Amino acid sequence: MPFVPNTDADRAAMLAAIGAGSVEELFADVPSARRFPKLELPKALSELEILRELDALAKKNEATDSGAWFVGGGAYSHFVPAMVPALAGRGEFLTAYTPYQAEVSQGTLQAIFEYQSMAAALFGVETVNASHYDGATALAEAVLMALHAVSDRPRVMIPAALHPEYREVLATYLEAFEVELVEWTGPAAEAAKGVDSRTACFLVQWPDFEGEVHDLSGVADAVHAAGALLLVHVDPIFAALAKSPGSLGADIVTAEGQALGNALYYGGPYLGMMGATAKLVRKMPGRIVGEAKDKDGRLGYVLTLSAREQHIRREKAVSNICSNQGLVMLQSTIYMAALGKHGMARVARLCWDKAHYAAAELGKLPGFKVANRTFFKEFLVRTPVPAAELVAKLEKRGVHPGLALSRWHPERTHELLVAVTEMNTKEQIDLLARSLAEASK
């Protein structure tokens, strides 16, 4: 059979060494009535056959490499340089596990340390952990962390325009605890005045789900004056262009790292990023790598501060997280190193310029109006006809104009969320504008 090297002769020799008459005998502890059930499964395929079958299945999809796509909503089409999958796909990275044995895991450990360093620079914080499952779970765990760090404060202020699926994940994670989720709207600095002595944290999504980039000046001061923490969930490509959340006073920063060198893959695996100020590091969940020396003074890297974690603290751990998104984190590490200082800024700038060109073109169409004051690569357009109708009409010509907000908010029928990245050409943007004009006549 595939992937098992034991021959019949091997098995016979091994059974003799064990002192068992048959392989079946090894399963004597399994209740006999339940042993060896007949499984109703499709017949086994060879490698050739399964790859052929999966190719046929994959082709039933229409991916972003065909047509003009302006769909975002927390997952973005960005360019992934060839070296990212080529290097991360090396078997020595791919088929290792959590670097418990530091001496034979220095490759993974140093890569994590480099990730922590570059992500910390991007976020403007002192420490970043070695990943969560995705942006939504990173955010949910950050809120739990804030609730633990600032004890006896049951109130959490979240933006009304938080990604709706993040909001759902947060609700799942907080369900067992008595936490008041209070939605804020309007300018962030005004809303932050609502932080009181019962509030644990004030959350900003930057930009928010509707694309708005809030001015954060004065926010941290108001939050901190009330003794609460400022949590900023940021787009990591945006962070290459904008002032860092840490420099604006954020105590905890989270992000969805998919945009940093990771393919769309129908929603996963993605990368939950979390960073915090040095003061909060011992409250932070997840793996953390630090420098260490051996007895000869050689520099190496180890998993550290593990007294926070489940394998040491069990029910008293700060989180249950064990396996994370290591390989996705590695891809983002390679991406940040490869693009570097100029490349990252360039990607951010291309997104900014193209999104602003698109918004200007769409804003000229009769009945269309861009709703944002400040935005980055995604913006909200009010449409003269229901946005869902536009999406359906344009789909037929291979143009995917964005997300109808009614998908999450049934009453918001005439709003379309449009995402533009460096992957979109001016031609595609012009086609989008033309197609929307025709479809809304």
Added chain:
Amino acid sequence: MNLTPEPLVYGLSSPGRVGVVLPESDVPVAPVPAWLERDTLPLPELDELTTVRHFTRLSQKNFSIDTNFYPLGSCTMKYNPKANEAAAAHPSWRNLHPYAPESLSQGALELVFRLQEILAEIGGFKAVSLQPAAGAHGELAGVFMIRKYHLERGDTRRVKILIPDSAHGTNPASCTMAGLEAVTIPSNAEGGVDLGALKAALGPELAGIMITNPNTLGLFERNIEEICRLVHEAGGLVYGDGANMNAVTGVFRPGDSGIDVMHFNLHKTFSTPHGGGGPGVGMVAANATLAEFLPGPLVVKKGAAFALATPAKSIGRMKAFYGNFAVLVRAYAYVRMLGAEGLRRLAENAVLNANYLKALVEKRWKVKYGRRCMHEFVASGDIAEGVHTLDVAKRLIDYGFHPPTIYFPLIVPEAVMIEPTETESKETLDAFAAVLDKIADEARDNPALLHDAPTTTPVGRLDEVAAARCPVLCYRA
């Protein structure tokens, strides 16, 4: 293994180097407001070849399944077929947006649906959600489901979850995150759940039990059906931790024995790569009692088409979108290459390999619970005066083997948890046992060899205590 120190990316940086050339902009420049724009972006500047060599050299500082025997107990470090990677690399998976209309993502939805059906059949469950991203994430989903089940019935007293003392730390940590109280129950002399202690812990506050079968000692819980019956009679539910499912695919369906909800680790049993820490999938399966509580959305069939749907009493979402999809493609490819017969053979050979290795190892090394094991067994590393498990583990490295899991489970002193998996050959097992034999001699004759190990690696043993006392967690210019 590459022993040459490799500088950090920052040490390789030189102003003006470019690793990736991006297209010229084809649109006008739009001004960025001054209040928003950052002054500097302190990231390195590397050319492409420097980047490639850097990460290639780093990779050469790892042990991995592709390069070394990696018998890390409870982690199922089996071979990850290259066909899985080829299957997942298809551009129509890679570039598929999660919010593509359902009509344009039928291939992905169909794959998820088929995998849900296959995994439900293997486990003996009614329904499956592939959303959880890791084992601990699946556990959390499962205990949320148990909690919600009791609350839906108006039974607000049930807050206690029983957990055997051999369990992974994620079990009690998941309970805490779900607002439930973890209650430890002891193991009996043969390494199973102590039924007397179990009975004593049942009561009106019982929410359920989390049980790993085979357990972390590598032993099958003979009383599994009795345990399920007792817990159910007391009004509780049974959570199955499927970390060790590799021992029993095609041999035993946990759902048949009375388990209500269970996670499988697709990155263990279903051969998807561990990636230096992840990503995994901790899919969660449920019987008729709990199927309606599964996290959503999952995929359903509507006529000829496939669609996303959330079960009626769902605990909600565990993450954004639908799960670690690319991992699902790999697991699907694997399970289709094996079929029913292959699944049984994999478990048989995993158990055969573990028992064979145990027979060789226990000639000299203590194995506290000595009965027939399943896919792994737990020895003790204190083979000689002054020698500890850590020393044995580090000495194994000098012979080219990744150490087993050590100091776990907690109920075995100086634990060495060895899981060879079915993809290793008899020759490899013989070589590993021979080295353990040699290390036992060294421990007696020249223990310094163990205490100083490893000496063949880029760095020796690192001072973890000092590292945690004054943590340096990122590069400082």
